Amino acid sequence: MTTEPVPAPLPRFPRDFLWGVSTSAPQIEGAVEEDGRGRSVWDVFAAGAGRIKDGSDARVATDHYHRYREDVGLLRELGVGAYRFSVAWPRVVPDGHGAVNGAGLDFYDRLVDALLAAGVAPVPTLFHWDTPQALEERGGWLRRETAERFAAYADVVAGRLGDRVERWITLNEPAEVTLLGYGLGQHAPGRQLLFDALPAAHHQLLGHGLAVQALRARGATDIGIANSHGPTWTASASEADTAAAGLYDLLLNRLFAEPVLLGRYPDEELAALLPGPVAEDLQVIAEPVDRYGINYYQPTLVGAPAAEGAAGTDEATGAGKAAGTDFGGIRLPPELPFAPREIEGYPRTDFGWPVVPEALTELLVSFRERYGDRLPPVVITENGCSYEGIEDRERIAFLDGHLRALHAAMAAGVDVRGYFVWSLMDNFEWAEGYARRFGLVHVDYATLKRTPKASYRWLQGVLREQARG
Ligand code: IFM
16 A cells, blocks of 8 residues: 655745756757757767767657656646746757758747646746757857857747746856866766856856847747856865866856846956957847746865875865866766865765755855845745655755745745756766756656656645745
8 A cells, every 4th residue: 555645744835836847858859850940969969979878879868758648737736836947959940040940949849838738837947958950060159159048049939938927037057067077077068168167157158148039029938047056165274276167156156147147247358269259249148038047956065186196085285185187977087276175974865966955055055145136036946865766765965955945044034936846857967978867757658657756746745835825
């Protein structure tokens, strides 16, 4: 006999708080060759030998393209108010700059209609890493043209869906695209440019600003970006560790928040490395947004790189083990001027990421302190963890802890309007393939059968309880 999990006594969130779950097109849709979809950088990248750890690709993924009705049913049953999905750019504009593919738009039409019929608000993200390959071959995000093409595509999507979609997200995690895709080459498009990847950051941010303008011109009133952020913890008070942690924070947090929120780059030397009329571009990038989306997973402990030949514990600082070459699934080259260290003393997810809910409170409070009134209402656009199993008690503990931490930030005065769990269902976790399971719903990749996990039932209970007001 199975018993329903008792809803955890979470603190009460505001009545109009937006509860949701997130996914992305390249991680769930599959159907990569259907109905005129063009190739994306991830199709090409995953086809290369040794790029995806389990040798898989996303050609089928969870087959959401064909099973979206079942997935919308899962959303309805879960009781969420909103669903954040992404629109696949190469499905809509197959080569990124030419003809629009009506059949691609039709899919999102059907999805939006099904969501609305189920009482779930659609929250499309316009770019979740699947740049059309044809644009990549012209330089991808290293070129200004891609930002302009992105805005034109945003206009097309808003033209088709804008009569039914109220909330829009422009980009997902431009930091990861810059660092992992262009800097380190561990994600598509697989470039290893290190600091020469910075133009990709600028052009994505410019694409964001241009897309905000395009969406506004179509009448949109609720627009945001989903940036990934986490507190940077300094490995020790030493000058070297402090400088390294400051640089890491600048590159992973401030570089993506400050142009959007303050209309400036956090560092003049860095801004000087960027192409084009940067000062003018910043005015576009700082087009006001209605929501600021934060994807939070973990804090990062950072110190100076270990001296050559040093390994294991950093005896000088006592600050924990040097990270080695593989850090939370990312291989870091030794020439980087900072070194993430392992955070000891916290539980870990199956991915090896430390579980630190209170760092979410810290992050949100620090954002309010840093950006004050320039910070619009925040939405947590992603938060979640990878664990095996259908009786996923660890995921329940993770989500429970993070919701309490979120509530604490709100009680401390941070204006947070919504929370989206990553992810509705297990999916293609990029270079990790299918080995990491972030879903509230288990997917059997042999049969594509969906099975709600204990965490799904738990969240269902939480949402019912919150709705009782
Ligand atoms: O799966 C990813 C998602 O695509 C972007 N944010 C982090 C998630 C977990 O790694």
